[in-house]
Amino acid sequence: MDKITEQEISKNKQDVINSKQKTADSKKAWLIPFTCLLAGGLLLGVSTNLAKYAGEIGLTPLAFLFWSITGAAIILLIVALLRHEKPPLSARSLEYYSIAALVSVAGSNLIFFSAIPQVGAGFVALIIALPPLLTYLGALALHIERFNMLRAFGVAAALAGAGVLAARKFAAPDASVLWILIALCGPVLLAIGNIYRTLRWPDNASPSALAPGMLIAAAIILGMVSLLPNFSLSVPLGEVMPFGLITVQAFIFAGQFLLLFLLQKTGGPVLLSLLGAVGAVVGVPVAVFLQGEAPPEGLILGASLIALGVVLVTWGGMRMATVPKEQA
Structure with missing residues (x-):
């Protein structure tokens, strides 16, 4: 009997150690x-402000x-x-590239970049948090998220x-209601993209x-858009600044979208969707202090x-990772 008791005690101790190790690993x-999330949001906030500056030096939203x-x-x-790690070229992956590119990159960013001169970089940075x-x-409806x-x-x-911030923008006396509504279509595309890329x-x-x-x-989709009337990919020649800005934005996009996919894989679509919230916290002060916006x-x-939302979603995700599914 004593022998069995000692074995049970030893097993219970090991179970406790394993449980603590799993909890620590989940938190890490x-x-x-x-x-x-933080790094990607930082790049996103900077990106929206560069788009405004691009318009000031003669780059059209589509070209930039x-x-x-x-x-x-x-x-x-x-x-x-x-x-x-070559990009896969199966029928499934080609479909993935095309639809994800349309809703997550080409469509949403073209809307945002076109709206920035009309409603301001600060407002666009804010609605990307929606x-x-x-x-x-x-995610709840499709059982991706508990x-x-x-x-x-x-x-x-x-x-x-x-x-709160969007409502105040609508109430402004000089608000362009049409461009505000157009800009608000961007977050809808981003949400669709978050779910699609996961599924x-x-x-x-x-x-x-x-x-x-x-x-x-x-890039292919945006190139096709340039074939439409009144759209152009031309860049002002003989000036260094446009090419320099494009180069900086290219590296920002590279980091931003690589982090987006890493976050998608490790954090899921809901945590991913908070990239815009972090981008707003970064982008609005940049627009105010560096771009001179009100x-x-x-x-x-x-x-x-x-x-507060970013903290709670992250904390909730950590707790879900450390609690067995049947207890969540």
């Missing part, structure tokens, strides 16, 4: 998506977006080849923060292999709610 694992995306595609393709609710509801009270409250907080992720494909494929497809009304309340 969440450092990767959280880091990707096309050449920057093309440059980023080349950078990421080189990185993938050096890592011996996709979390749509993404979360879609319901978690902390995450739900975090998503609601981030959405409320962006909503249709090609089997055994790495983030660094998929990112260049999506950007190449996006601070949006309600900025402190809105940014505080967005920051």
Whole structure:
């Protein structure tokens, strides 16, 4: 009897040690998506402000977006080849590149970049924080995400923060309602893209292999748009600044979309959707202090709610990772 008791005690001790180790590993694992979220949001916030500056030096939204995306595609393709991770070329992956490129890159960014001269870089940075609710509801409906009270409250907080700022923008006397409505279509495309990329992720494909494929497809789509009347890919010749800005944006896009795929793989679509929330916290101050835009009304309340949302969604994800599925 004593022998059996000793064995049971030893087994229980080992189970406790294993449980603590799994909990520690899960918490460490969440450092990767959280880091990707912060870094990707930082690049996104900077990107929206560069798009405004591009218009001031004579670059059209389409030209700036096309050449920057093309440059980023080349950078990421080189990185993938050096890592011996060629983008897959199956029928499934080609479908993935095309649809993901349309909703996540070409369509949404063309809307945002075109709207920036009309509504300001600060406002566009703010509305990119709107996709979390749509993404979360879609993920719940499709059983990609399990319901978690902390995450739900975090998503609601981030959405409320962006909503406060957007409502104040609508109330401004010089507001362009048409361009505000057009700009608001961008977050819808981003939310669709967040869900689609999760559901249709090609089997055994790495983030660094998929990112260049999506950007190449996006460059092709934007090139086709340039064939329409009143659209051009021309860049002012004889000036260094436009080419320099395109180069900087290309590297930012390369980092941004590589982090996006890493975050998609490690954190899921809901945490991914908060990239825009972090981008808003970064992009609005840059627009105010460096671009000379007027601070949006309600900025402190809105940014505080967005920051709270990011913390709660991340914390909720960590708790879900450490609690057995049947107890979540």
